[in-house]
Amino acid sequence: MDFKRKLSAAQGKNNSLLCVGLDPDVAKLPTQVAGTPQPLFSFNKAIIDATASLVCAYKPNSAFYEARGAAGIEELKQTCAYIQEHYPDIPIILDFKRGDIGNTNNHYAAFAFDYLGVDAVTVQPYQGRAAVQSFLDHKDKGIIVLCRTSNEGAGEFQDLDTDGRKLYLQVADKVAKNWNANGNCLLVVGATAPAEMAAIRQIVGDDMIFLVPGIGAQGGDIEATLKAGGPNLIINSARAIIYAGNPRQAATEARDQINKYRSQP
Amino acid sequence: MDFKRKLSAAQGKNNSLLCVGLDPDVAKLPTQVAGTPQPLFSFNKAIIDATASLVCAYKPNSAFYEARGAAGIEELKQTCAYIQEHYPDIPIILDFKRGDIGNTNNHYAAFAFDYLGVDAVTVQPYQGRAAVQSFLDHKDKGIIVLCRTSNEGAGEFQDLDTDGRKLYLQVADKVAKNWNANGNCLLVVGATAPAEMAAIRQIVGDDMIFLVPGIGAQGGDIEATLKAGGPNLIINSARAIIYAGNPRQAATEARDQINKYRSQP
Numbered sequence: 001m002d003f004k005r006k007l008s009a010a011q012g013k014n015n016s017l018l019c020v021g022l023d024p025d026v027a028k029l030p031t032q033v034a035g036t037p038q039p040l041f042s043f044n045k046a047i048i049d050a051t052a053s054l055v056c057a058y059k060p061n062s063a064f065y066e067a068r069g070a071a072g073i074e075e076l077k078q079t080c081a082y083i084q085e086h087y088p089d090i091p092i093i094l095d096f097k098r099g100d101i102g103n104t105n106n107h108y109a110a111f112a113f114d115y116l117g118v119d120a121v122t123v124q125p126y127q128g129r130a131a132v133q134s135f136l137d138h139k140d141k142g143i144i145v146l147c148r149t150s151n152e153g154a155g156e157f158q159d160l161d162t163d164g165r166k167l168y169l170q171v172a173d174k175v176a177k178n179w180n181a182n183g184n185c186l187l188v189v190g191a192t193a194p195a196e197m198a199a200i201r202q203i204v205g206d207d208m209i210f211l212v213p214g215i216g217a218q219g220g221d222i223e224a225t226l227k228a229g230g231p232n233l234i235i236n237s238a239r240a241i242i243y244a245g246n247p248r249q250a251a252t253e254a255r256d257q258i259n260k261y262r263s264q265p
Numbered sequence: 266m267d268f269k270r271k272l273s274a275a276q277g278k279n280n281s282l283l284c285v286g287l288d289p290d291v292a293k294l295p296t297q298v299a300g301t302p303q304p305l306f307s308f309n310k311a312i313i314d315a316t317a318s319l320v321c322a323y324k325p326n327s328a329f330y331e332a333r334g335a336a337g338i339e340e341l342k343q344t345c346a347y348i349q350e351h352y353p354d355i356p357i358i359l360d361f362k363r364g365d366i367g368n369t370n371n372h373y374a375a376f377a378f379d380y381l382g383v384d385a386v387t388v389q390p391y392q393g394r395a396a397v398q399s400f401l402d403h404k405d406k407g408i409i410v411l412c413r414t415s416n417e418g419a420g421e422f423q424d425l426d427t428d429g430r431k432l433y434l435q436v437a438d439k440v441a442k443n444w445n446a447n448g449n450c451l452l453v454v455g456a457t458a459p460a461e462m463a464a465i466r467q468i469v470g471d472d473m474i475f476l477v478p479g480i481g482a483q484g485g486d487i488e489a490t491l492k493a494g495g496p497n498l499i500i501n502s503a504r505a506i507i508y509a510g511n512p513r514q515a516a517t518e519a520r521d522q523i524n525k526y527r528s529q530p
Contacts, residue, residue, distance in 0.1 A: 025372070061365070061369055063363075063365060063376070064369075064372050066375075066380075067372040067376050067380070069338060069376065069380040070338040070342065071335070073331075073335040074335040077334060095365075097389070098328075099389060100326070100360075101415065101416040101478075101483075102416065102417075104329075107290070107328035107332040108328045108331065108332075110331075111331035124364060125422060126411060127411075127414050128418040128420070128423070129418060129421060130416060130419075130421070131419070146391060146392075149366070149392050149396075151366040151367065151393070151396045152367075152395045153393040153395025155393070156394060156395070157390060157432070157436065157439075158391065158393070160427040160435060161427060161428055163426055167432065170422065171422065174421065174422075
């Protein structure tokens with residue numbers, strides 16, 4: 001099944017727009033987990049089992065695995081395989097924000113889609129559509145392009161005025177109009193910038209799905225996000241859920257809070 | 266020793282601006298290598314031994330290793346360790362073009378500088394300086410920011426006019442003026458765009474080093490590159506050397522051709 005249908009089915013089944021970011025930092029894990037041979041996978045397994053009925057997707061960020069080298073990549077693969085085996089209805093978004101020339105991107109795509117078998121990836125816009133084509137050609141996969149990110153200082157280039165329109169709006173416009181021939185493009189739009197999100201929504205229309213980082217630890221507001229972005233969202237939370245005393249409860253509350261504002265006109 | 270001093274020493278010792286891109290694609294390796302347990306490392310080892318007296322740096326691109334998952338990352342580590350042990354004077358540039366929020370970039374930096382122990386990395390500009398600060402804080406490492414890339418279609422966003430100046434020139438200007446407090450920034454400027462390279466050089470001054478991909482297989486011209494960029498360059502060639510019948514000869518010719526134009530006023 002392609003990513004967008006799988007996502008839609010999971011959103012319906014679990015009544016959820018919540019995506020849990022599987023970003024385990026060994027330095028922050030409980031001692032009894034951190035000392036095991038597979039700390040990242042053991043930690044993720046517990047989070048996944050606790051939250052699989054509450055989410056529309058999981059989003060491991062590659063950086064947290066790479067920091068542990070080959071062993072970490074092995075744990076990333078185990079994490080993906082665990083979801084694929086036990087919760088095959090939940091799509092996996094690999095957040096790796098890759099961007100290179102086309103020939104090289106083929107190899108990044110092989111890592112994501114052949115080795116890990118994930119359903120979607122995040123990519124960088126800076127080198128243009130031709131470079132990203134290696135990803136876009138995977139028609140059944142979600143290709144999620146950075147548009148307006150959630151970090152402090154994101155506006156340094158993204159907010160520059162380009163031919164009468166800010167750069168992030170140029171990215172949004174080109175992705176929606178020129179990159180999306182296979183209908184498999186999404187955009188990353190941070191929850192920390194609701195005004196920018198509303199402007200992007202106006203340009204790309206209601207159907208384009210936004211992956212929204214920045215709620216929870218980064219301070220984005222759920223109500224403002226739903227108001228600005230409409231219902232076609234994947235709302236990611238990582239630290240606020242995975243390090244919670246009770247991750248299932250934290251995920252339930254996040255899902256329900258999102259649904260509260262989702263149902264309002 | 267910090268990256269820039271190590272680079273300068275290697276450039277002097279080997280009389281070379283040539284960087285060899287260690288980008289082994291298993292599908293293109295000789296059958297007797299491709300079938301071994303560590304095909305990427307075996308292949309690289311032969312290339313490194315053949316070219317170590319001819320180069321100023323090696324540049325493995327992470328994508329080619331990631332495509333083989335954890336085993337590939339292990340081979341990337343072996344490759345770096347081999348250079349560090351046998352040719353400790355040659356700096357290693359990890360070409361991984363990462364970019365994420367600051368907290369996440371700490372983990373990418375850990376992969377590059379702690380796990381692999383490389384001397385420099387390539388990074389994405391799109392999320393701004395604040396996001397890249399995790400890298401910039403490594404004062405002794407080279408942080409090489411994508412500015413004008415060598416791929417077809419690179420201009421889609423990079424050539425947009427932003428407040429009277431093309432985006433890649435804004436990146437060049439901000440990196441030179443605001444990102445470079447530790448003096449450890451470099452720029453990626455493709456050989457396929459010599460006019461753009463000249464414009465960047467004019468903005469950032471003569472001291473900023475450019476990492477120049479795009480000669481060889483991508484078609485960039487060495488003479489035009491030297492004319493546009495001046496002598497402060499690291500000129501990368503990958504496919505044209507690593508897949509040559511005689512890599513040592515190919516590297517010698519590339520080095521000498523670069524030196525021919527370097528010595529002209």
